[in-house]
Amino acid sequence: MALGSFDWDGLVLLNVDTGDQISLRLQAAIYRESIALVEADVVDAADVDRVIQNSIGRRWAVGGPFEIWEQIGWDLVQVIAGELFGDISVATAANEISLPSANKIDNSVESSAASNSKFQNVAVIGAGLLGHGIALELATHGKRIFLNDISESLLADAIARARVGLAALATVGRISENEIDDALSRITTSTDLGESVKTADLVIEAASENLELKKKIFAEIDLHAPGHAILASNSSTFVPSAYGSATSRSENVVGLHYFNPPHLLPGMEIITGPDTLIEVIDLVKSEYESIGKKPAIVRAEIQGFVSNRLQVALLREAMSIVESDEASSAEVDELVRDGFGPQFAQTGVFGSVSRSDYSVSHSDLVEQFDNLNNGRELPKILLDKIESGDLGVKVGKGFYEWTPESAEAWRANMANSLLHMG
DSSP states (O other): OOOTTOOGGGOSSOOHHHHHHHHHHHHHHHHHHHHHHHHTTSSOHHHHHHHIIIIIHHHHTTOOHHHHHHHHOHHHHHHHHTGGGGTSOOOSSGGGOOOTTOEEOOOOOOOOTTTTOOOSEEEEEOOSHHHHHHHHHHHHTTOEEEEEOSOHHHHHHHHHHHHHHHHHHHHTTSSOHHHHHHHHHTEEEESOHHHHHTTOSEEEEOOOSOHHHHHHHHHHHHHHSOTTOEEEEOOSSOOHHHHHTTSSOGGGEEEEEEOSSTTTOOEEEEEOOTTOOHHHHHHHHHHHHTTTOEEEEEOEEOTTTTHHHHHHHHHHHHHHHHHTTSSOHHHHHHHIIIIIHHHHHHHHHHHHHTOTTSSOOHHHHHHTGGGSOOOOSOOHHHHHHHHHTOOBGGGTBSSSBOOHHHHHHHHHHHHHHHHHHO
């Protein structure tokens, strides 16, 4: 079969049949993990598609897995994705799929806690890459933001970056020029955490991915935030029970996994903890939907949530293909970026395969399960990059050669593309 949406002129080394088969395997890797998550009742199929359509699929429509992960660095990929390589599905047939490591949450307890809360005052703890983006987005929707970090210089830098982000939104008409200063006027900065959270309806922790640090922050937030406040972490790694245990209100603790950049990607994952009340989840979902976000509810504390598991499923198969010399990293990236990536960004994986006009069906992908890589360890090709120090953009070499100019051009193209997706 030919994938009609793909521009084959760009590929030199792959013929159409080879490209078709590789594309099928890459899609099948994503599809297998998606089915596993749904079968384990971690997430609804619609929410899997919501994650893809509004976050990772949009990135796949602009860049393939190798070039995307190169921005982070392969040493950090080892930390972020290392255990996931051994945890994602290895089923060879659709009826074998299960996900026993998923910890299903039962949130049937009824309570009025936080039921009357509205997120007018939001504290963001951590003003870095994600924190400043979260703050600027919420400020554009009329929220009063209390942005906290450990130094005035970090906060000043965050406000400067927020101004740049707001100006970018204005260039495509998402906000007016006048709204730039209006939004910034709603952001109050402070190095005093207690002061930042004392009137908050919602507190979003966006500090470094260090569990002990997060627990320390949550314990302090718990001391100073109002009793009705919902406490959330933007962690991409840790589950609510890990940091919620440091508080006296674990029933009001959730994970809010934003995607980078948060003001350009409408998708987000709401992670349910074992004590999180269903009313809290419903309120958070409703409040975010009211400002145009597209939240997906993750009903289980599972490593990697939905987004990282799907990205690692794709990366594992992509690395297997490159390691076996079936295609180069650049060819794999092009198959994703110019092939199924744009389609997945529009309709997700389940939405795509259910379309009568899409060239790949459920049975096509299931037939590929037996051909997928099931390695539980980090791929040798990844470990070799780490050992040689070829970590990606930050050192100028990974699977690609990078200069400061080419790295900046790649980032600018990604940001500009996401900006214009609306």
